[in-house]
Amino acid sequence: MSIDNGVYDRIGSGWWDEDNPLNMLQGSMTPARFDYFASVMRDHGRSPDGLRGLDVGCGGGFMSERFARAGVTVLGIDPSEVSLATARKHAETNGLPIEYRTGFGEELPVDDQAFDIAFCCDVLEHVSDLDKVISETARALKPGGLYFFDTINRTWAANLLMIKLMQDWRFTRVFDTAIHDPTMFITPNELSEALRRNGFVVCEFVGLAPHTANPRIAIDFLRTRIGRLSFGEFSRRLHFGKTKSTAASYMGYAVRIAD
Ligand SMILES: C[S@@+](CC[C@H](N)C(=O)[O-])C[C@H]1O[C@@H](n2cnc3c(N)ncnc32)[C@H](O)[C@@H]1O
DSSP states (O other): OOOOTTHHHHSGGGTTOTTSGGGGGTTTHHHHHHHHHHHHHHHTTOOSTTOEEEEETOTTSHHHHHHHHTTOEEEEEESOHHHHHHHHHHHHHTTOOOEEEEOBTTBOOSOTTOEEEEEEESOGGGOSOHHHHHHHHHHHEEEEEEEEEEEEOOSHHHIIIIIIIIIISTTTOSOSSOSOOGGGOOOHHHHHHHHHHTTEEEEEEEEEEEOSOHHHHHHHHHHHHTTSSOHHHHHHHHOEEEESOOSSEEEEEEEEOOO
């Protein structure tokens, strides 16, 4: 079954609702991703305050809001109008001056070299042209700009967790549609090559996974599946963080080189 990106319009009004499955990206995954990216910025001596940041595939604005709260001036781009409306409303309610624009990563509606940092979280495995998205991001970044990302590896473990458990098996699935297509998962090697081809120095890949022991995850997952636990609470209990293994999800960063 090919990927169904229409899901972000169908249920994208509920990104911030604890009972919406999209909220699983929020609980502990978003803090884990942001903490890692913030530590990279510190290592590179970059204070987020006053930087211009581009969120490619911003969805409901989870990562945009994290960066905005840290002082980054954020522009979020996404093809899903429903998700963007949700992101705008949430940012406005919380007094965050984030700009959101409709667009695709393959053709970013932004000027050349306009951003100090770019982030693209859980998006690269959704796009039709990976090279185009990365070359467009390179175009948008200033030389020396930092590119942060996370995506899903193409392994049996990712297939089991993200495809079989989450969307294929009738008694476990939380999405009744192809939120992912396993053929679009990306290995770290493939991503490295695509980054190098498009003007980046690849710096690091690390795993992004739960820090909770396995039996507890299974029980909480089943409770979530039958509506006893919210998706938001389930995600928080997973205690996502940086790990050594890149077998399922992984994150990393690259630096834009001068032309
Ligand atoms: C799993 S969500 C991730 C949302 C957000 N980055 C986060 O981590 O909370 C994937 C997002 O990618 C967007 N998307 C799909 N195809 C895209 C494309 N070609 N360019 C940019 N975004 C795209 C979807 O609309 C959706 O909002």
